[in-house]
Amino acid sequence: MWRGRMIEQGKRLVLRNVAAPAAFALLLLALLVGGVLHLATDGSDAAAVRRQTHLVGVALQQEYADLRKDQEASTNWDDAVLRVRQQPLDMEWLDQNLGVWFHDYYKHDETYLLDAADRPVYAMRDGRRVVPGAFAGAARQAAPLLRDLRGRLARGETPPEGAAELTLGAIDFSVVRGRPAILSVKPIVSETGEIAQVPGREFLHISVRYLDGSFLADLSATYGVEQASFAWQPGAEASVPIRSRAGAVIGYLNWHPFRPGGEVEERMIPVLLVALLLVGVALIWLLMRLLRGRLELEASRAQAQHLAFHDPLTALPNRALFDDRLDHALAGARHERSAALILLDLDRFKNVNDTLGHLAGDALINEFGERLRALVGRQDTVSRLGGDEFAILLPDAADRDEVRRLCARILSAAHRPFNVLGSEAYVGVSVGVVFAPDAGTDRTELLRKADIALYRAKDEGRDCYRIFAAEMDATVRLRGTVEEDLRRALDGEGELSVHYQPQLSGAGREIVGVEALLRWTHPARGPISPDQFIPIAETTGLIARLGEWVMREACTASLRWPQLIVSVNLSPVQFRTRGFARRLVEIVRETGAECRQIQLEVTEGILLDDDELVRATLADLRAAGFTIALDDFGTGYSSLGYLRKFEVDKIKIDRSFVQALGQTVDSAAIVAAVLALGRAMGLTVTAEGVETAEQRRLLEAAGCTEMQGFLFARPMPADEIDALLEGGAASVAA
DSSP: OHHHHHHHHHHHHIIIIIIHHHHHHHHHHHHHHHHHHHHHHHHHHHHHHHHHHHHHHHHHHHHHHHHHHHHHHHHBOHHHHHHHHOSSOOHHHHHHHHSHHHHHHHOOSEEEEEOTTSOEEEEEETTEEEOGGGGHHHHHHHHHHHHHHHHHHHTTOOOOTTOSOSSOOEEEEEEETTEEEEEEEEEOBOSSSOSOOOTTOOOEEEEEEETTTHHHHHHHHHHOOEEEEEESSOOSSOEEEEEOTTSOEEEEEEEEOOOHHHHHHHHHHHHHHHHTTOHHHHHHHHHHHHHHHHHHHHHHHHHHHHHHHBOTTTOOBOHHHHHHHHHHHHHHHTTTOOEEEEEEEEESHHHHHHHHOHHHHHHHHHHHHHHHHHHSOTTSEEEEEETTEEEEEESOOOOHHHHHHHHHHHHHHHHSOEEETTEEEOOEEEEEEEEETTTOSOHHHHHHHHHHHHHHHHHTTSSSEEEOOHHHHHHHHHHHHHHHHHHHHHHSSSSEEEEEEEEEETTTOBEEEEEEEEEEEETTTEEEOHHHHHHHHHHHTTHHHHHHHHHHHHHHHHHHOTTSEEEEEOOHHHHTSTTHHHHHHHHHHHHTOOGGGEEEEEEHHHHHHOOHHHHHHHHHHHHHTOEEEEEEETSSOOOHHHHHHHTOSEEEEOHHHHHTTTTOHHHHHHHHHHHHHHHHHTOEEEEOOOOSHHHHHHHHHHTOOEEOSTTTOOOBOHHHHHHHHHHTTTBOOO
C-alpha cells in the first residue's frame, strides 16, 4: 500500500512540478510561436499582394505601350502608304502586314483600316478577315480618338523630341463590344517622307486588344498572376481598376493573390499541435518551414524583378534596365571616365519574317543576341530595345580603336548565316556609335546622337558602322533649316528659277533643244547648289511640288521655242509617285504646251527597280507623247536589256567619260561603244559635259549626233535663250 501511495504521490509531484509547468510552458511557447507566426504570415501575404498589384499595373501599362509600338512597326512605312492607296486593295498584302499578321504575331484581337474620310476599307477579327462594316462595333469608342488624331495631324504636330514613338497616335482604355480593351489609332505615313500626304487625310490603322481574352493568359504566364479575370466590380481578394484617359473606371482586373504566408500558416497549425509533445523536432521543423517559405518568397520576388527588366524573348536587359545602367555609366563619364553607346539595327530583317515566318524571325533575333553577348565583356551590357533594335553599353571605352574593332566583329557576326527552323537566313546590321563624355553626358541627348550616327550608316549604304561626329548633328540641323527655307521658297516668289542649257547638233552647231535646270538663290545664303537641296526635297516629300513647279516652267518656256525640245529631269522619288504620269499630262494641258515637245530624263536607278509601277508609268508617259532620255548612261548597271524593255528615245553619255576623252583609253572606248549602240538601235545620243575643243573634235570624229556643255553655253535664263536664238540664227559658235 505504501509503495502504491509513493508511486501515486510521485505521479502527482511529477504532474504538479514537471508536467503542468512543462505543459504550461509548451502552451505558452505554442501561443507565442503561433502569434509570431500569424503576424509574420499576415505581413508576408500583404507584401505579396502589394507586389502582385504593382505587377498587374506594370503589365497594363506595358501592353498599352507595346500596342502603339506594334502598330508603328507597320504603319510608319512607305510601302504601306502606297498599298493602302492601291485600287483595288490587295487584301492578301493587308492580311500579311496590317491585319491577320497583327493577330498572329502581336496577339491583337481586331484591326481596321480607315480611309481619309474615316470609312472602313478593311477589317480583321480574331485572326480572320471580315467585312469592313464590322468596324461599326468599335466606331463609337474610336470616334473621340479619331477626332483627336485627325486634328493633331492636320495641325502638323509631331511627337515631342526624345519620344519613343516616331509618329503621332491616339490610344485609350475603353469598352468595345461590351468588353474591356485597349483601343489604339495610328496614321499610315511615309517612313522616309518621300511620299506626299495631305496632313489630316492619312489612312488610319486601328488596333483593339481585349483585356479579358489572351491578355489574361499572358498575364498569368509572364507575371505569375493566378486566376485573373475581368469584372465590372472590384474583387474581394485583389483587384486593379482600369481607367480611361479621362479618369473614368471602366472595370477591374481581379485575381486570386498568391499568399505564401497563409499557406505556411495552414500547414503549421497541425505541426504546432504536435509541437506540444515534440518541442525540439517541432521547433526545428518550424524553422525549416519558415526558411523554406522565405526562400519561396525571395524566388518569387527575384522572378518578378527579372521579368520587369529583361526582354522575354532573348532574356537580355530591356530598355528600362539599359537606361538605368547607362545613367550609372554616364555618372562615371562625368568624372573623366569614357563610355561608349552603340545602337544596332538589323538590315533586311523584315525579309526574313516575310519569307520564313515570324517564328524564324524570333529565332534569328535570339541567335543574334547570343552572338552579341559573346563579343563583349562581363562588365558590358547588351540590350534588346525592341523589334530588331539592339544596344550595347561599354562603361569603360578608353581604347577607341578597340571599340572600332568590336564594331567590325559585330558586322562579321551578322554576316554569318543564321540557321533558323531548318533554313539559312542572311541579314546585315547598321551600327551607330557615340562616346561619352565627348558627345555629352545626358542620356537622352546621347541616345539621339547615337541614333543620328546609326541613320548616317543607313544613309551611306547600310551594313556598316559610323561614329558620331559634331558635323553629323550640324548636318541634321542644316537639313531642317534648308527644308524650312525651301518650303518658304516654294510658297513665295523670286527665289526659285529655271535656267536652260542648249543642246546642239554635232555637225552644224544648231540648237536642237534645251535642258531645264532648277536654280535657287537664297536671300541670305545666295545660290544653293541643287546637289544640296534636291536630296533634302526627296527625303521630305517636297520633291513632288518642286518637280511640278519645274515642269510647269519648262512647259511655259516650250511655247516660246516651238522648234526646240525641252528636257526635264525626273527624280526617282517623284517618278514613283502613283498618278505621276497623269499629273504631268495635266500640267502640259493646263499650260497649252505639247507632250511631244517635252523630253523626260530618267536615271538608270529608276529602271533598276524594274517594278510594275515603273513600267506602267513609263508606258503611260510614252503613250501621252513624251520622249524618254536615259541620263548619265554608263555610270550604273547599263544594260542593253533596259533599253529594249523600256524603249527609251535617247541616251546621254555621262560627263565623266566625256571629260576623260584624250586622257584614258577606256573612256574613248566606252564613248565609241555607246555611240555604236545608239546607231544600232536608232537612238539619239547626247554627250554631256563637253568643255574643250579637243573633246568636241573627238566626239565628232566618233560620230556623236548631239553635244551639251560649257564649251557651247552655260545654263542661262529663258530671256538669254531668246536672244541667242534671235541673234545667232538658232546656232552657237564654239
